[in-house]
Amino acid sequence: MSALGKMFGAGSVDTFLGWPKAQVSQIDQAVVAVLGVPTATPYASVGAYCASGPAAIREGAAPYAANAAHHNFDLGRATLPKGLSAVDCGDLDVGLKGGAEARAAITGAIRSIRAQGAVPILMGGDDSVPIPFLEAFADMSVAIVQVDAHIDWREDVDRERFGLSSTMRRASEMDHVGRIIQIGQRGLGSARVNDVEAALDYGVEFIPTKTLHRHGVDAYRDALPEDDVVLVFDVDAFDPAVMPAAIGRTAGGLSFDQALQLVEDIASRARIVGMTLAEFMPERDHDGQGALLVAQFLTACVGIIAGQALE
């Protein structure tokens, strides 16, 4: 723990923002439950390279833990409105190999959190984790807002169909998934030409980062869904200058405030029923800079989602 953290009263914490620990099966009255997941379906070529992401994000949030109940200027109020509580369910023990069993465990955990009335927030883990997360919403229809430098529409990679480059194609095949809005594509490496065509055929609306930078919120205002939304956020959507802890760094990404405003704007039209935050790779971070940013962003997202519980 840094001396600076001590000065502001931070103690040693091993949960996100120092929230109470809870079992997935017993989250009491929490309106939001955070769960860490190391991977779902890693590619053999790279393995579970974001497995230590959840621990690093909790560490990034640790300096704020002593202030968790303070006024949060990103929200204009306390992160958790009075009377509401959130819990950290720790990391789901699915090992690092992933596969069908890991995916089933993730889906089961998210179903359990939802059945108790809380909004699940999954901290990855590589971007294969949203696939089993989304499977846990089969009892309702959802729209997806995916924020990512990459479109993730590969049919398969080396014959693996459930990996991090196929996330949105697998999502599009789920009966309960309706509209898909994808925001943040940029540069080379976002997509193959035929995958863009398949996504457009499905009805995906793409809002590249370039459009967002040039037109601001007008770039997406009319595209945002009014149906219940699962927010699928890949941290490589952020500009690598502010969030370097990603394997797929691409210049020109979102600022902290653009991402925050986007989540606010989604929440102003639709209920956010779940969120995944993936691809945080501590080994690529610079002196914890990315972890701090992602922790602050996730804190704001939790606050926005918790605020919806009051509506």
Ligand SMILES: [Mn+2]
């Ligand atoms: Mn990505």
